[in-house]
Amino acid sequence: MAPPHRTPSRGRTDRKSGISGPSRRTLLAGVAALGALGAAGCSRVATASDTEGGDLLDRLRAQGVARLGIAGEIPFGYIDKDGELTGEAPELAKVIFKRLGVDRVQPVPTEFGSLIPGLASQQFDVVAAGMYINPERCEQVIFSDPDYQMLDSFIVRKGNPLGLHDYRDVVEKKARFATGTGYAEIAYAVEAGYEESDILIVPDQVAGLNAVEAGRVDVFAGTALTTREVVKKSGKAEVTEAFKPIVDGEPHVDGGGFCFRPTETSLRDAFNEELHQLKESGELLRILRPFGFTDDEMTDLTAKELCGG
Template sequence: MAPLGYDDHTTGHERRHTRRAVLTGLAAAGALGAAGCARVATASTTNGGELLDRLRAQGVVRLGIAGEIPFGYIDKDGRLTGEAPELARAVFKRLGVDRVQPVPTEFGSLIPGLNSQQFDVVAAGMYVTPDRCRQVIFADPDYQMLDSFVVRKGNPKGLRTFKDAVAKKAKCAIGTGYAQIQHAVEAGYKESDILIVPDQVAGLNAVEAGRVDFFAGTAVTVRQVVAKSAKAEAIKPFVPVVDGKPHVDGGAFAFRPTETKLRDAFNAQLKKLRESGELERILRPFGFTKAEMTTLTTKELCGG
């Protein structure tokens, strides 16, 4: 996924979510997005249960998305899809809201757009971080994410982790703004020695052409990009190191800080979907597997 819609103003921990994005079909969704924004002026600031009541009365919830495959995007037929929008459809239908409407924006505009009421909820697979927890409230994570590598068929260097790659002096490629840049540097790479490429497709090409030994990305991204490759494969996902400690990220829906009742109602339905196995079924078409299912809590990821 090309690095569009990045959270450009962030560094360090916050950059962990500047993941690969393709703003596919935003032009097709422009009218919908504009319609969603046009109603902002009439949408009152809500608290308690008022927003959920209003959404039920309207029969539609506006979702902030950032055009990121596989998290939330408009497909080539102009249809809203992705792991977060499809999960939103399932949860909000159970809450009595039958329709979802996309409001496309850049990733860095999601939280400001939410808090200025341009949409009702962020449905973009957003990583839960302490800094974001000071700006919005999150539902429980609906997935967790590990790192993985694209390597040549047979994994000739036997690469398993960044530390392993450093020891074997493997040449590395990573996408612009990817969290894996930090992970690689923490393992011992010099950032100047990392080949920075536009996206995972460019990373795959670099591996296939022998310019690098591996391309690093999230497990879902890596699995998707090698699916049709005859020359490359994905290694087993692994836990990266952040600030010297093993770290697993989790993605979740975000709500305005006043909307605790809506968030809690969302969580209750999410829990039922997780326990029934329906959550995994919803996310599976977008490359998520049992390994991405999680018991992480927002409290853990927010830093207690």
């Protein structure tokens, strides 16, 4: 997901008039009632456990439903035009939780920046929003191994008049720069030398596209996947070639996964086991392909590596 802001070393989910489908704000509004109805209809709410490794998986099996924190971001996790939960993370969650003996999943919408706090306060059982795995977040939650890897790219005006191909270009050419709320791209731009106070923060990639098309900014930074999807219907903007941002002086590749409360290692481990089987069989790519993922986004990175451990 273009992903959220961290100190240089990690978006988005994180991550709308440029692509088919509603905006994140519209999506959140549209699913709020659905989440509220689902919560009201659930008579048993998972609570914290002192059991070593946690007993959440057993309780989810008994309830028959797992609550997924989503951020209404195409293609990571959203409600489609028919009112159905979809996106790369929810579709993968449906498959894995079914294999784990949990029959269905229920969306709980929130803003991207509220996902980890919402998980901690038990508003939902797992974050299924394509969240980037980075050391800062690893201090707060535990992650599955990533189900995808991601590079960055820019939305620019047609023809890329300023010749912007990476964050160093943005700094050197004094380009007007925008990215999304909480996105990792904030830190990448700052590491390249851009003043954080000069960054225009917008809600999502559609707002970023609109800002570029309207000439309010020269460039919007996001994940390669979300930027290439959002410009498909634009007649004024294009997406640059994907590139690796520089983190601590080295080219960096991000990876996104699911996150769990730190006490729930048993659920995380069981989830990882199923995820690895899907990777080995090739089924993972088949699940993610409808959302724009390609073989280039498949990865053998581990959460431990991305957490810096």
